[in-house]
Amino acid sequence: xxxxxxxxxxxxxxxxxxxxxxxxxxxxxxxxxxxxxxxxxxxxxxxxxxxxxxxxxxxxxxxxxxxxxxxxxxxxxxxxxxxxxxxxxxxxxxxxxxxxxxxxxxxxxxxxxxxxxxxxxxxxxxxxxxxxxxxxxxxxxxxxxxxxxxxxxxxxxxxxxxxxxxxxxxxxxxxxxxxxxxxxxxxxxxxxxxxxxxxxxxxxxxxxxxxxxxxxxxxxxxxxxxxxxx
Amino acid sequence: xxxxxxxxxxxxxxxxxxxxxxxxxxxxxxxxxxxxxxxxxxxxxxxxx
Numbered sequence: 636x637x638x639x640x641x642x643x644x645x646x647x648x649x650x651x652x653x654x655x656x657x658x659x660x661x662x663x664x665x666x667x668x669x670x671x672x673x674x675x676x677x678x679x680x681x682x683x684x685x686x687x688x689x690x691x692x693x694x695x696x697x698x699x700x701x702x703x704x705x706x707x708x709x710x711x712x713x714x715x716x717x718x719x720x721x722x723x724x725x726x727x728x729x730x731x732x733x734x735x736x737x738x739x740x741x742x743x744x745x746x747x748x749x750x751x752x753x754x755x756x757x758x759x760x761x762x763x764x765x766x767x768x769x770x771x772x773x774x775x776x777x778x779x780x781x782x783x784x785x786x787x788x789x790x791x792x793x794x795x796x797x798x799x800x801x802x803x804x805x806x807x808x809x810x811x812x813x814x815x816x817x818x819x820x821x822x823x824x825x826x827x828x829x830x831x832x833x834x835x836x837x838x839x840x841x842x843x844x845x846x847x848x849x850x851x852x853x854x855x856x857x858x859x860x861x862x863x864x865x
Numbered sequence: 866x867x868x869x870x871x872x873x874x875x876x877x878x879x880x881x882x883x884x885x886x887x888x889x890x891x892x893x894x895x896x897x898x899x900x901x902x903x904x905x906x907x908x909x910x911x912x913x914x
Contacts, residue, residue: 673869674869676870676873736872740872842887849891849898852898852899863908863909
């Protein structure tokens with residue numbers, strides 16, 4: 636794809652993402668019903684939940700990219716894993732910021748070391764470590780190999796985060812989506828959360844492609860520098 | 866402002882600031898790489914001429 640086509644595609648993705656996000660949050664604030672016990676603060680849900688799903692999805696891409704790199708040794712997979720890790724860390728940070736801001740007025744505390752919150756913080760730290768490892772290893776093949784191992788092992792925490800409030804009794808509420816008996820969401824809340832997820836997913840895809848492009852540029856730079864030295 | 870509303874506002878504002886900060890960081894790093902690539906290509910071009 637040439638530079639101008641890439642630029643047009645990025646711009647189109649950005650416009651679609653912004654339209655989806657703004658309309659989803661308008662829907663969440665104006666159309667979706669107010670939750671009975673928590674009141675208006677519950678609307679953080681339309682940011683918190685899609686961001687959490689996106690960080691899971693991004694770390695799944697890290698896992699797939701890492702396995703594929705170790706199997707094929709093609710650098711493109713490593714670039715995809717690195718790009719997804721960075722985007723995933725940003726969305727995981729969004730979860731860790733919006734969570735305490737939701738918790739304080741509802742629970743009366745910013746943070747507690749319960750299973751769901753702690754495993755989420757560990758997930759964030761694992762992928763920060765993954766990105767730091769990539770910064771400190773200079774040889775590209777060694778970096779890709781080591782990062783792939785961390786990317787695969789780190790993914791073990793994702794199902795733990797997901798299952799934490801199903802397996803253990805936690806401060807974090809029981810799941811409303813795919814939870815047990817009595818769980819579930821108002822259909823209008825469902826629409827709001829899916830809509831917001833679609834918008835943030837489009838935005839995250841744009842960030843992923845831009846980050847992937849950076850990895851490709853960095854590889855080209857390394858190759859040119861090698862030729863310049865020869 | 867109602868306490869819940871204040872926290873709701875902070876959550877959306879801080880997350881948007883975080884996302885925007887990341888977008889700017891990506892753009893800055895991409896531009897820096899682009900400039901370095903351009904310089905190196907020119908240097909290699911001069912050397913081969």
